[in-house]
Amino acid sequence: MIIVIQCKDRVGLVGSIATILAQHQLNIISMREHVDKAEDLFFVRLEVEDGETNGIEGTLKEVLPPGAIISVNPIPEKKVVVLVTKEYHCLADILIRNYFKTLGATVQCVIGNHTTLQNICERFDMPFYHIRHEDISKDEFEQQVTETIKQYEPDYVVLAKFMRILSPGFVAQFPMRIINIHHSFLPAFIGANPYKRAFERGVKLIGATAHFVSNELDEGPIIAQQTIPVNHSFTAAAMVKAGQEIETAVLANALKLVFEDRVFVYKNKTVVFGQV
Incomplete structure (x- = not known):
């Protein structure tokens, strides 16, 4: 079972959350947490053994700062x-x-x-x-x-x-439920045939970006990115093939992260807890 929490930061949050889970006889298997000091926000993802979760959201809200976002999910x-x-x-x-x-x-x-x-x-x-x-x-x-x-x-x-x-x-x-994949030449090569234009320009890196869709074209919160080197030996066709392969890999990685509740979105940013 996955529990994800996003709330304002304060001292003692981890201890308070662990105490509540212990009271519900929920054993923590793994925990990842992060604090954005600039925004004063706390993020935590917990994987716990299946157990009794009735009422746990309400109990957690009692010890968390007002406005806390809590999601209790089975293994998704x-x-x-x-x-x-x-x-x-x-x-x-x-x-x-x-x-x-x-x-x-x-x-x-x-x-x-x-x-x-x-x-x-x-x-x-x-x-x-x-x-x-x-x-x-x-x-x-x-x-x-x-x-x-x-x-x-x-x-x-x-x-x-x-x-x-x-x-x-x-x-x-x-909202924040549409996931897109595109080549990472944007905004340098907007429009049709980006790999052909990148080949003509002699680029040395190509890549891909997976992101949530927002109202700003291709500027939503980023989930995953990757680049690979290319050089003068690449034909335009070889560059297209390499680009397609990296787009496939980046999208697959992004979907895995999202489906496992490892991605938090706030403002136009993400906190991503990858596997360790």
Whole structure:
């Protein structure tokens, strides 16, 4: 069972939390904590043996500062909906992990604004919804996507190379629950063919960033990042391939962190408790 807490910092919080858990006969298996001194905020993630948790949130609130955010979860098995366009690499990795039950979540369906990836979904018996964006307004398109997503009541929406800019109204329906992956050239190479343009520019590092979606394009709280070196021997095609591989790896890592309740969001930042 996972317990995550975010609240104002003060002396004695760890001791108070440990005492409450002991009173509920909950044995702590692991604990990670962090204090942001600039914001005077305390974050803690506890993994405890399963036990009686009735009333524990209320008891914890009695000893924590006002406004504390507390979540008591079983070892998580989240539900997700995936949005795609035409690029297969991130979706394929998600579907394989989902099939072998190593994703840490269950994919409910895939929604695409093209039919390019329908076949791979059918191979995994994954429901695929084709929602066209052509010849309809953005509002109509997003309404259809929203209605489809909400049928499944997912915990998170994953943009697996979904190449449409989402409106603030859409994002507001899933606050800090939409996860995106993009190459780390932004804002240097915004728009189409970023790897081709990076090749032409002779870049020496390429990378990827996974983040929560906010109203500012590609500027939401960052979950995970990674870079790899490239050099003059890379062709444009080799750079694209390397970029796709790192995007796949970074998204997989970010999803694991989120699904295991290791990510805290505040302002436009994150605290991420990785595995040790």
